Amino acid sequence: MTTQLSRRGFLKTAAAAGAVLYVGVQADGAMAASKSANALLNPFVKIDSDGNVIAIVKHFEMGQGPATGLTTLVAEELGVSMDQISYEFAPSDASVYNNLLFGPFQGTGGSTAMANSWMQYRTAGANAREMLIKAAARDWGIDAAELDIQNGQIIGAGNAAPLGEFVTAAADFAPSETPRLRDPSEWKIIGKASTRRKDSPIKINGEAKFAMDVQLDNQMVVMIKRTPQRGGTVASFDDSAAREVKGFIMAQTLPTNHGVAVYAETTWAAMQARNALNVDWDLSAAENRSSQDIRDEIMAALDADPVFNVNQADLASVRSTVDGAAKVVEKTFYFPLLAHAPMEPLNCTIEQTEEGDIVLHDGAQMPTGPHMAYQQIFGLPADKIHINTMLAGGSFGRRATPDADYQVEAGLAFVMTDRSRPVKLVWDREDDIRGGYYRPAFGHKVRVGLDEAGTIVGWEHQVAGQSIMKGTSFEGFAVRDGIDHSSVEGIADSPYTIPGQALGLTDTEKATSVLWWRSVGHTHTAYVMEVMMDLAARAAGKDPVEFRLAYLTGEGDAERKAGALKLAAEKAGWGNAAPGRVQGIAVHKSFGSYVAEVVELSGNLDDGIVIEKVTAAVDCGIAVNPDVIKAQIEGGIAYGIGHAMRDQITLDGGAVEQSNFPDYEPLRISDIKEIETHIVASAEAPTGIGEPGTPPSAPALANAIAQLDVVVAELPMAENGVSFA
Amino acid sequence: MAISININGEQRDVDAEPGTPLLWVIRDELKLAGTKFGCGVASCGACTVHLNGEPVRSCQTYIEDVEDAEITTIEKMAEDRVGAAVQQAWLELDVVQCGYCQSGQIMSAVGLLRENAKPTAEDVDEYMYGNACRCATYQRIRAGVLRAAEILEA
Ligand code: FES
Numbered sequence: 001m002t003t004q005l006s007r008r009g010f011l012k013t014a015a016a017a018g019a020v021l022y023v024g025v026q027a028d029g030a031m032a033a034s035k036s037a038n039a040l041l042n043p044f045v046k047i048d049s050d051g052n053v054i055a056i057v058k059h060f061e062m063g064q065g066p067a068t069g070l071t072t073l074v075a076e077e078l079g080v081s082m083d084q085i086s087y088e089f090a091p092s093d094a095s096v097y098n099n100l101l102f103g104p105f106q107g108t109g110g111s112t113a114m115a116n117s118w119m120q121y122r123t124a125g126a127n128a129r130e131m132l133i134k135a136a137a138r139d140w141g142i143d144a145a146e147l148d149i150q151n152g153q154i155i156g157a158g159n160a161a162p163l164g165e166f167v168t169a170a171a172d173f174a175p176s177e178t179p180r181l182r183d184p185s186e187w188k189i190i191g192k193a194s195t196r197r198k199d200s201p202i203k204i205n206g207e208a209k210f211a212m213d214v215q216l217d218n219q220m221v222v223m224i225k226r227t228p229q230r231g232g233t234v235a236s237f238d239d240s241a242a243r244e245v246k247g248f249i250m251a252q253t254l255p256t257n258h259g260v261a262v263y264a265e266t267t268w269a270a271m272q273a274r275n276a277l278n279v280d281w282d283l284s285a286a287e288n289r290s291s292q293d294i295r296d297e298i299m300a301a302l303d304a305d306p307v308f309n310v311n312q313a314d315l316a317s318v319r320s321t322v323d324g325a326a327k328v329v330e331k332t333f334y335f336p337l338l339a340h341a342p343m344e345p346l347n348c349t350i351e352q353t354e355e356g357d358i359v360l361h362d363g364a365q366m367p368t369g370p371h372m373a374y375q376q377i378f379g380l381p382a383d384k385i386h387i388n389t390m391l392a393g394g395s396f397g398r399r400a401t402p403d404a405d406y407q408v409e410a411g412l413a414f415v416m417t418d419r420s421r422p423v424k425l426v427w428d429r430e431d432d433i434r435g436g437y438y439r440p441a442f443g444h445k446v447r448v449g450l451d452e453a454g455t456i457v458g459w460e461h462q463v464a465g466q467s468i469m470k471g472t473s474f475e476g477f478a479v480r481d482g483i484d485h486s487s488v489e490g491i492a493d494s495p496y497t498i499p500g501q502a503l504g505l506t507d508t509e510k511a512t513s514v515l516w517w518r519s520v521g522h523t524h525t526a527y528v529m530e531v532m533m534d535l536a537a538r539a540a541g542k543d544p545v546e547f548r549l550a551y552l553t554g555e556g557d558a559e560r561k562a563g564a565l566k567l568a569a570e571k572a573g574w575g576n577a578a579p580g581r582v583q584g585i586a587v588h589k590s591f592g593s594y595v596a597e598v599v600e601l602s603g604n605l606d607d608g609i610v611i612e613k614v615t616a617a618v619d620c621g622i623a624v625n626p627d628v629i630k631a632q633i634e635g636g637i638a639y640g641i642g643h644a645m646r647d648q649i650t651l652d653g654g655a656v657e658q659s660n661f662p663d664y665e666p667l668r669i670s671d672i673k674e675i676e677t678h679i680v681a682s683a684e685a686p687t688g689i690g691e692p693g694t695p696p697s698a699p700a701l702a703n704a705i706a707q708l709d710v711v712v713a714e715l716p717m718a719e720n721g722v723s724f725a
Numbered sequence: 726m727a728i729s730i731n732i733n734g735e736q737r738d739v740d741a742e743p744g745t746p747l748l749w750v751i752r753d754e755l756k757l758a759g760t761k762f763g764c765g766v767a768s769c770g771a772c773t774v775h776l777n778g779e780p781v782r783s784c785q786t787y788i789e790d791v792e793d794a795e796i797t798t799i800e801k802m803a804e805d806r807v808g809a810a811v812q813q814a815w816l817e818l819d820v821v822q823c824g825y826c827q828s829g830q831i832m833s834a835v836g837l838l839r840e841n842a843k844p845t846a847e848d849v850d851e852y853m854y855g856n857a858c859r860c861a862t863y864q865r866i867r868a869g870v871l872r873a874a875e876i877l878e879a
């Protein structure tokens with residue numbers, strides 16, 4: 001990360017209008033200075049002569065906190081309080097605002113917002129500080145080393161002035177490749193639990209504008225009637241009943257032939273008109289398999305030799321070791337398709353300016369995706385396309401599809417009009433639940449051999465399911481030697497040192513569109529690893545925490561994972577559950593962070609169980625905003641547990657059976673009585689937090705339920721022998 | 726069809742067919758975007774508004790049924806004694822994540838506190854059951870309602 005930073009170089013400029021100091025990187029990496037804002041000068045930090053400081057946030061806000069986190073980094077280095085800084089979302093420009101971990105691509109995902117911005121945004125803030133200080137030092141005739149910025153004031157050697165006074169003069173100084181970053185002992189904001197979210201005030205009074213709230217003059221609303229089975233096409237449609245709906249404008253088959261776009265004056269009119277539309281589908285080439293077929297294919301793959309030998313183990317020898325072990329623990333697992341179901345249904349609005357530019361208003365998770373797609377759709381160069389990134393009402397991965405699915409739909413719907421009216425594409429909840437892009441179904445078969453002393457001697461692990469990355473634009477980056485790492489992450493790279501492990505993978509046939517879903521492959525790999533660890537510990541007659549620690553003996557990775565495990569166990573009072581309660585534990589590393597969770601249950605299998613408490617410990621490096629971290633762990637736990645409890649997407653003859661919240665029931669407030677999160681103190685660089693809370697949650701719950709003598713190896717739990725009170 | 730409704734203390738004329746959900750009149754006609762669409766079938770609570778002071782799901786409330794009612798939306802909550810307390814508690818505890826469900830959460834929380842000034846955690850869980858939050862901010866919603874009750878008592 002640091003190398004990429006220095007290669008790019010920092011630059012500064014002063015905008016001609018209104019004395020604005022911008023500090024940012026230049027596209028070609030050269031350190032140039034300019035007195036006017038132009039296309040190259042996309043900044044991270046903007047300061048006007050009134051001293052208003054604005055952090056330009058390159059990651060979209062879906063609730064995970066970058067509007068607060070990235071702003072914190074700038075404020076800390078510059079020397080302003082959180083009340084003295086605001087934020088704006090960056091425009092779409094991958095040459096400047098790319099995710100440093102994604103290459104030349106602007107986007108949010110993989111819990112990377114803080115990890116890739118940590119040095120970049122601090123450096124930007126520090127450069128702004130140094131340039132302002134140099135300007136003040138020159139004016140006051142003193143050494144810049146005597147000055148600092150504190151609370152928005154340039155102070156030192158008996159002088160003081162608000163930073164806004166030197167914004168214009170600061171542009172005379174060159175930014176540095178390596179400005180002085182504040183020492184952790186100087187930090188006033190980073191690590192402080194009292195820092196509040198920057199986006200809270202507008203989210204409690206209706207002021208916050210999500211993409212769904214865009215209302216452009218004269219806009220049309222378009223909804224798509226989509227093929228009920230993936231791959232189906234429109235044979236013909238009849239809109240005579242739709243024409244009776246007041247506000248109906250027109251209906252047109254999409255150029256892809258996968259649906260009919262229904263245009264109307266208002267959302268409600270579009271909904272009604274779409275309902276009234278009759279479409280004849282050609283389903284001859286459509287997917288027509290059912291969930292049972294997918295499950296059968298996965299189970300058959302688990303019984304055969306794997307196609308990929310992921311860790312190049314000697315499978316025959318591992319098998320014979322397990323066969324000959326004193327004890328063998330064996331389990332087959334199955335995980336169903338899952339929908340993301342962000343609270344704000346998918347939508348975006350597209351318009352054309354008088355100059356012929358295209359503007360997209362979108363809760364854009366990966367702006368570069370639609371930006372490139374629109375160059376093709378509209379035949380325009382990149383600089384004629386603009387993306388206004390709005391707040392997103394959740395995503396969990398859904399707003400980032402490699403093919404920019406809903407933005408492309410909107411683009412195609414717009415292209416079919418005369419472009420005189422903006423077009424707002426709206427999905428309803430049924431579209432969302434049925435609209436493809438699911439966490440793929442996966443199966444695992446694991447056999448663990450233990451010796452007389454209860455030590456693992458062999459671990460044969462087979463994984464089968466549909467690859468997320470293959471066949472997408474991410475294939476080149478995520479697939480190596482045929483192996484989609486996201487199918488086996490969390491096993492292949494586990495910090496556990498497991499003797500005699502063989503890991504095999506078989507891809508199954510494409511059954512539906514699949515997509516990363518909060519924590520990607522870890523959603524199923526953590527479950528299997530941690531349930532198996534518990535089963536092995538039980539077979540060995542050992543305490544699950546002690547048993548795991550025996551395989552976490554190295555330094556670094558193993559040590560940090562062990563640290564989280566021990567802290568969670570200690571804080572949860574591991575082994576001392578209240579009378580009538582049982583506990584289960586799980587620990588997992590994902591996205592660079594280590595999270596351990598203890599679930600404590602009451603109740604029983606007959607009357608239903610109650611999740612009384614989840615205690616979590618997280619090591620995500622330096623805790624930039626501890627309260628945001630806690631919130632993400634709370635949400636991540638609940639997201640994992642809620643789906644494990646009762647959710648699945650099933651197909652019947654290729655068609656999705658669920659349609660809305662009544663049959664894809666969200667976790668409710670009463671489902672988890674309490675969550676308590678503890679943060680491991682760390683001086684390491686910050687790592688992910690949006691996703692890592694999710695992986696250990698469902699296995700910790702399963703391990704607690706196992707104390708009641710049911711090992712749940714197929715999800716959802718409610719369909720597999722567990723009732724919840 | 727022209728209908729006159731009373732919303733946030735103002736009488737407004739709207740053009741809507743009978744059977745139109747109040748939600749879409751509020752959002753598309755009156756451009757009060759704080760009230761959200763989440764499911765359309767009364768199963769998430771994102772669209773919650775007050776009808777004569779009581780929370781209802783506006784996606785399942787029809788325009789012809791509200792002519793004589795006082796409708797209040799999230800945009801008016803800061804002026805409400807209970808609403809302001811809930812908002813203060815929400816800020817203190819940073820309840821929100823994505824925020825999309827939170828207008829509905831706050832409207833329901835105000836309804837609960839008007840009915841029950843000193844709710845227990847169980848009361849909160851029971852009353853707020855129908856307000857889904859996909860970010861799962863539930864822990865803080867629960868704490869937020871209890872904190873708002875404290876603020877109101879002080
Ligand atoms: S939109 Fe009305 S309850 Fe979900």
Ligand code: FES
Nearest residue numbers: 823824858859860
């Ligand atoms: S805060 Fe995101 S859905 Fe509730």
